[in-house]
Amino acid sequence: MLNWIFITILILIVLRLLNNFEYKYLNNKILVSQKWDLNICSGKKDGGGINADVKKYIDLPNFVLIEDIYHLPFKDKEFKDVLCAHTLEHVDDPNAFYKELRRVGEKVTVVLPPIWDLGATFNVFEHKWIFLTLKTKHLSLPPKVHLPLSNFVHKHFGQVFHA
Numbered sequence: 001m002l003n004w005i006f007i008t009i010l011i012l013i014v015l016r017l018l019n020n021f022e023y024k025y026l027n028n029k030i031l032v033s034q035k036w037d038l039n040i041c042s043g044k045k046d047g048g049g050i051n052a053d054v055k056k057y058i059d060l061p062n063f064v065l066i067e068d069i070y071h072l073p074f075k076d077k078e079f080k081d082v083l084c085a086h087t088l089e090h091v092d093d094p095n096a097f098y099k100e101l102r103r104v105g106e107k108v109t110v111v112l113p114p115i116w117d118l119g120a121t122f123n124v125f126e127h128k129w130i131f132l133t134l135k136t137k138h139l140s141l142p143p144k145v146h147l148p149l150s151n152f153v154h155k156h157f158g159q160v161f162h163a
Contacts, residue, residue, distance in 0.1 A: 015119040018117050022113060022116075022117040027085055027136065028045075030085070030111055030136070034048075035049060036048055038052065038079040038081075040066070041085065042063075046060050047083055054069065069097050072101075079104055080106050081107050082108045083109050084110050088131070088141070089120075089130075090126060090127060091129075108139070110139075111138075112131045112136065115133065124149050124150045125153060129144045130145050
């Protein structure tokens with residue numbers, strides 16, 4: 001019995017370490033790699049240009065509050081470089097949101113949790129989609145599947161982060 005408890009704790013620690021590596025290190029590495037003309041769904045991170053999100057978490061320079069992610073308040077191709085990090089896995093229609101990002105940006109970079117980050121990939125309390133990728137950074141949408149049980153969990157308990 002003690003062996004199973006130890007193994008379970010060890011697995012949870014490894015999953016948390018993988019998630020921290022992916023979300024904090026790799027995501028931050030992409031963010032600071034350049035100045036982003038639009039950092040959409042910025043959260044608490046400044047991309048160097050326009051920072052936009054559905055909620056204002058902290059005071060960021062050049063912040064724009066987004067009311068509808070499927071109808072962004074920007075002109076066609078207004079931005080050269082757009083960053084959208086850890087958002088598409090939360091939304092109802094990733095294809096429609098990505099299409100809107102492509103409308104406002106010439107080059108759209110999407111950051112997604114890779115499937116090896118099991119803690120993020122199977123997080124039914126936050127996510128709706130599993131993107132079938134081993135990479136974090138993408139210039140197009142990889143294939144995806146709906147996250148099993150996410151609709152049930154969101155309906156009965158709510159979604160922790162909703163874009």
